[in-house]
Amino acid sequence: MLGRLDRLTRTSLTRVVAQTVAAAEPDRVEQAAETARRSRHVNLDGSCGDGIDVWATMAAGAAIRLEARVDQIADMLGVVHPEHDETKDQRRALGLLADPEAVLP
Numbered sequence: 001m002l003g004r005l006d007r008l009t010r011t012s013l014t015r016v017v018a019q020t021v022a023a024a025e026p027d028r029v030e031q032a033a034e035t036a037r038r039s040r041h042v043n044l045d046g047s048c049g050d051g052i053d054v055w056a057t058m059a060a061g062a063a064i065r066l067e068a069r070v071d072q073i074a075d076m077l078g079v080v081h082p083e084h085d086e087t088k089d090q091r092r093a094l095g096l097l098a099d100p101e102a103v104l105p
Contacts, residue, residue, distance in 0.1 A: 054094060070094065 008016065022029045037059075045053040058066070074091035
């Protein structure tokens with residue numbers, strides 16, 4: 001593997017390093033995973049004018065599923081409400097998840 005380092009992408013190299021650390025120090029990997037699980041949270045920052053920034057720290061799989069669901073909802077809203085002139089990014093606003101009845105026909 002070391003002879004091919006110049007051909008590895010950054011992602012592949014990161015994976016090789018992670019696998020090497022996991023093999024050498026499994027307790028350290030488990031401790032890092034537990035720390036990550038405990039650090040999951042949602043933050044609201046109301047210091048940005050009339051809006052509020054929302055961000056979250058979550059498991060990668062959950063974040064990917066959330067992204068896909070938000071995208072799916074935005075697509076559905078475009079079909080259900082073609083009369084609205086919002087962009088898909090505007091339809092992806094998480095406020096729709098907080099009050100979905102407000103956008104149902």
